[in-house]
Amino acid sequence: MLKTLRRIIQEVASAQDFREALNIMVKRVAWALDTQACSIFLLDHKRGEYVLMATKGLNPHAVGKVRFPMTQGLIGYVGEREEPINIDDASKHPRFLHVPEVKEERYKAFLGTPLIYHRQVLGVLIVQQQDPRRYDESEEAFLVTLAAQLAANIAHAEATGVIANLFDAQKPKTGEVTYSGIPSVPGVGIGTGVVVFPMMDLDAVPDREAEDIDTEIRMLEAALAAGREDLRLLSERLYPNLPLEERSLFDVYQRMLDTTDLGAEIVNLIRQGHWAQGALRKVIQKHVEHMENLENEYLRERAVDIKDLGHRVLLYLQKNERIMPQYSEQTILIGETLTATDLAEVPEGCLAGVISVRGSSSSHVAILARAMGVPTVMGVSDIPMYDLQDKEIIVDGYYGQIYISPCESLLDQFVRLAQEERELDASLESFRDKPAKTKDGHRVTLMVNTGLGADVSLSLAAGAEGVGLYRTETPFLIRDRFPSGEEQRVIYRQLLASFAPRPVTMRTLDIGGDKSLSYFPVQEDNPFLGWRGIRITLDHPEIFLVQVRAMMRASEGYNNLRIMLPMITDVSEVDEAARLLKRAYADVIEEGFEIHMPEVGVMIEVPSAVYQARALATRVDFLSVGSNDLTQYMLAVDRNNSRVANLYDPLHPAVLRAVLQVVEAGHQEGKHVSICGEMSGDPAAVLLLVAMGFDSLSMSATSITRMKWVIQQFTFKKACKLLQEVLSMESPVMIRCHMELALEQVGLGGLIRAGKR
Ligand code: PEP
Ligand code: MG
Numbered sequence: 001m002l003k004t005l006r007r008i009i010q011e012v013a014s015a016q017d018f019r020e021a022l023n024i025m026v027k028r029v030a031w032a033l034d035t036q037a038c039s040i041f042l043l044d045h046k047r048g049e050y051v052l053m054a055t056k057g058l059n060p061h062a063v064g065k066v067r068f069p070m071t072q073g074l075i076g077y078v079g080e081r082e083e084p085i086n087i088d089d090a091s092k093h094p095r096f097l098h099v100p101e102v103k104e105e106r107y108k109a110f111l112g113t114p115l116i117y118h119r120q121v122l123g124v125l126i127v128q129q130q131d132p133r134r135y136d137e138s139e140e141a142f143l144v145t146l147a148a149q150l151a152a153n154i155a156h157a158e159a160t161g162v163i164a165n166l167f168d169a170q171k172p173k174t175g176e177v178t179y180s181g182i183p184s185v186p187g188v189g190i191g192t193g194v195v196v197f198p199m200m201d202l203d204a205v206p207d208r209e210a211e212d213i214d215t216e217i218r219m220l221e222a223a224l225a226a227g228r229e230d231l232r233l234l235s236e237r238l239y240p241n242l243p244l245e246e247r248s249l250f251d252v253y254q255r256m257l258d259t260t261d262l263g264a265e266i267v268n269l270i271r272q273g274h275w276a277q278g279a280l281r282k283v284i285q286k287h288v289e290h291m292e293n294l295e296n297e298y299l300r301e302r303a304v305d306i307k308d309l310g311h312r313v314l315l316y317l318q319k320n321e322r323i324m325p326q327y328s329e330q331t332i333l334i335g336e337t338l339t340a341t342d343l344a345e346v347p348e349g350c351l352a353g354v355i356s357v358r359g360s361s362s363s364h365v366a367i368l369a370r371a372m373g374v375p376t377v378m379g380v381s382d383i384p385m386y387d388l389q390d391k392e393i394i395v396d397g398y399y400g401q402i403y404i405s406p407c408e409s410l411l412d413q414f415v416r417l418a419q420e421e422r423e424l425d426a427s428l429e430s431f432r433d434k435p436a437k438t439k440d441g442h443r444v445t446l447m448v449n450t451g452l453g454a455d456v457s458l459s460l461a462a463g464a465e466g467v468g469l470y471r472t473e474t475p476f477l478i479r480d481r482f483p484s485g486e487e488q489r490v491i492y493r494q495l496l497a498s499f500a501p502r503p504v505t506m507r508t509l510d511i512g513g514d515k516s517l518s519y520f521p522v523q524e525d526n527p528f529l530g531w532r533g534i535r536i537t538l539d540h541p542e543i544f545l546v547q548v549r550a551m552m553r554a555s556e557g558y559n560n561l562r563i564m565l566p567m568i569t570d571v572s573e574v575d576e577a578a579r580l581l582k583r584a585y586a587d588v589i590e591e592g593f594e595i596h597m598p599e600v601g602v603m604i605e606v607p608s609a610v611y612q613a614r615a616l617a618t619r620v621d622f623l624s625v626g627s628n629d630l631t632q633y634m635l636a637v638d639r640n641n642s643r644v645a646n647l648y649d650p651l652h653p654a655v656l657r658a659v660l661q662v663v664e665a666g667h668q669e670g671k672h673v674s675i676c677g678e679m680s681g682d683p684a685a686v687l688l689l690v691a692m693g694f695d696s697l698s699m700s701a702t703s704i705t706r707m708k709w710v711i712q713q714f715t716f717k718k719a720c721k722l723l724q725e726v727l728s729m730e731s732p733v734m735i736r737c738h739m740e741l742a743l744e745q746v747g748l749g750g751l752i753r754a755g756k757r
C-alpha cells in the first residue's frame with residue numbers, strides 16, 4: 001500500500017496544473033482501491049457550497065457545474081462530521097441527496113473522507129461501488145492517509161488562488177468580490193492593484209496569459225539559445241579537468257535546452273496560452289519533481305541540475321524583460337511575500353495600500369507599512385493575486401477586508417470614510433506639540449521607532465521625544481556586503497544630529513529570524529530559535545566592534561546615543577557585550593574622539609529575560625521590552641505565520657503579566673524601562689502600558705499623535721483601574737473587547753474602525 005500511496009502522491013505532484021492533479025487523484029484512487037467511482041468535491045467557502053471538481057465514474061459533464069449547499073447530502077454530512085463515512089447502501093441513508101446530474105444511481109457502496117487542512121474542511125474525497133458492501137478497514141485507512149496528504153496540495157492551491165479561479169471560472173462574473181485577511185495597519189486605502197513577484201526565482205513566477213504567443217515563443221527561443229551557449233562555454237572552459245561522465249552530462253544538458261526537448265514542452269504550453277516564464281516554471285517543476293522521486297540516487301541528485309537549467313533560462317527571459325511594475329498614483333501593492341524593498345520601490349506618495357498573501361501584522365514588512373501609515377492587510381491566503389493587476393481595490397486595514405472591483409455605493413461609502421480619516425488626522429494635529437499626559441497629570445515619554453524606512457522629519461513632525469528604537473539592519477540589508485565602519489558612522493551621525501539633543505537608541509545588528517542578509521546567508525530549520533540578534537554579533541565580534549565604534553564616533557558633539565542589545569537570553573551575553581563595548585569606547589577615546597560612554601540597555605524579548613529582568617537591570621542603564629518577539633516566544637506563535645496569527649496577541653494575559661513583571665523588576669533596580677514593540681502603538685494596549693508605569697513608549701511615527709490623543713482622554717487612575725480589571729481576565733479576546741469599549745465610551749471609536757467615530 002505504501003508504494004501505491006507514494007506513487008499516487010508523486011504523480012499528483014508532477015501534474016501540469018491543479019485540474020490535472022485532481023484528475024490524476026480520482027483515477028489513481030479508483031484504480032488502487034479497485035472501485036468503480038472516485039470523485040472530489042471542493043468547498044466553495046464563499047458560497048457555502050460543495051462543487052464537484054473531478055470524477056472517475058460519475059457524469060464527467062457535471063464537473064464544475066454541480067453544486068449543492070454544504071449542509072446537504074452525504075458530502076455535506078462527511079464535511080460536518082469531519083470523519084470518514086462508510087455506508088453499504090448510500091441511497092438508504094437519511095442524508096442521501098439525489099442530484100440527477102451526477103448520475104450516481106447505480107452506485108450503492110459509499111466511502112467518503114474529508115479533506116482537512118489545519119482544522120479546515122477543504123472538500124470531500126469519495127469512492128463508490130455498485131455492489132452494496134462496506135469498504136474494509138485497510139481501504140478506509142488508505143483513503144484517510146491519502147486524503148491527509150492531498151489536503152496539503154489543495155490548501156496550497158487555495159492559498160495561491162488557483163481554486164478561487166476555478167470556482168470563478170464557473171460562475172458568471174458579477175460585481176465586487178471580498179476577501180479577508182489579518183488587519184495589520186489601520187486605515188482605508190483605495191486604488192489600483194499592482195502585483196509584484198521576486199525576480200530570478202523560478203518558483204515565484206506567476207501564471208499569466210501570454211499577450212502575444214509568437215513573441216513569447218521568440219523570447220523563449222532566445223533565452224534557450226543563450227542558456228545553451230552558457231553551457232557550451234562552461235564545458236569548454238572546464239573540459240580539460242572534467243571526468244568523462246561529467247563531460248557527457250554537459251552535452252545532455254545542452255541538448256535538453258534544445259527546441260526539441262524541454263524547449264518543445266515549454267513551447268507547447270505557450271501555444272496553449274501561457275506566458276513564457278510561467279510555461280518554463282511548469283515544465284521545470286514537473287521534471288524536478290519527477291526526478292526527486294526516483295529511486296536511483298544518482299538520478300535523484302540530478303534534479304538540482306535541472307533546477308539550475310531552469311534558473312539559467314529564466315535569467316535570460318527576465319533580463320530581456322525586466323518588467324518594472326507600472327505603479328499607479330494610488331497603488332495597492334500586492335504580493336505573495338512582500339519585502340521592505342517592494343514597498344520602498346513604489347514612488348513616493350503613490351502607495352495607497354498593501355496586501356500580502358503571507359505574513360501577519362507583526363512581520364517586519366507590516367511594521368514598515370505602519371511606519372509609512374499605509375493601510376495593510378496581511379495573510380490574505382485565498383486571494384487570486386495574479387488576477388488583481390489593474391483592478392480597483394479597497395483595503396480596509398481596520399477589519400482586514402479587501403474589496404475587489406467594488407460597486408459604486410460601496411466605493412462612495414469608503415471614499416467618505418477615507419475622507420473622515422483625513423479629517424481625524426487633521427484634527428489631531430493640535431496634539432502634536434503637547435506632552436503625552438493623562439488628565440490627572442501623569443506624564444509619559446513618547447518616542448519613535450525608526451530604521452525601517454520611516455523618515456526622520458515625519459517622526460519629528462509627529463512630536464517624537466527621541467528615538468526609542470533605531471533598527472540598524474536597514475543599512476545592512478540594502479547593500480551586497482557589510483557596510484564599512486565609516487559608511488555606518490555617516491548614517492548614524494545623520495540620525496543623531498537630526499534628533500539631538502533628544503536621545504537616540506540604536507540597537508546593535510539584529511539579523512536572523514525573518515531578516516537575512518543576501519551576502520551572509522544563514523540556513524536553519526528554525527531561524528527564530530536559531531542564530532539571531534546578539535548571538536550572531538557575539539560570535540562575530542569584528543562585526544559588533546565595527547558597528548558600536550561607528551555609533552560612538554558618530555555621537556561626538558551630540559552625546560545623545562544609547563546602545564541597545566537585542567535578543568538577550570542570558571546575563572553572560574550582557575557581560576560579554578559590555579566587555580566589547582568598553583573596549584570599543586577605549587579605542588574611540590584613544591583615536592581622539594571626545595565622547596561620553598553611551599548608556600547601554602537590553603531588550604527584553606524572550607521569556608528567560610523576563611524572569612531575569614532584575615539581574616539584567618543591575619548590569620545596564622535601561623530595559624526595553626520588545627513585545628513583538630516577546631509575544632511570539634511567550635505564546636510559541638511564529639509572528640510571520642498567517643495560519644496561527646489568530647493566536648498572536650500581545651493582550652494575552654500571560655504577555656501582559658510578563659510585561660508588568662519587567663517594569664517592576666526594572667524599577668526595583670532604579671532603571672528606566674521602555675517598550676518598543678508594536679504594542680505601544682495599539683490603542684487598546686497603550687493605556688495598560690501607561691498604567692504599568694513604563695517611563696517611555698516607542699512606536700511608529702504615524703501612531704504618536706493618535707496615542708497622545710488616547711492618553712489625554714483618560715486619568716492615570718482610570719488607566720490603573722482598567723489594568724486591574726483586565727488582569728483578572730483570562731482571555732485576550734475579552735481583554736481587547738474591554739479596552740475597545742473603554743475607548744468607545746470616551747469617543748475614540750475612530751481609532752478602531754474606519755471613519756471618524
Ligand atoms: C520586538 O521584537 O518587539 C522589536 C521591537 O524588535 P523587532 O520587531 O525588530 O524584532
Ligand atoms: Mg525583536
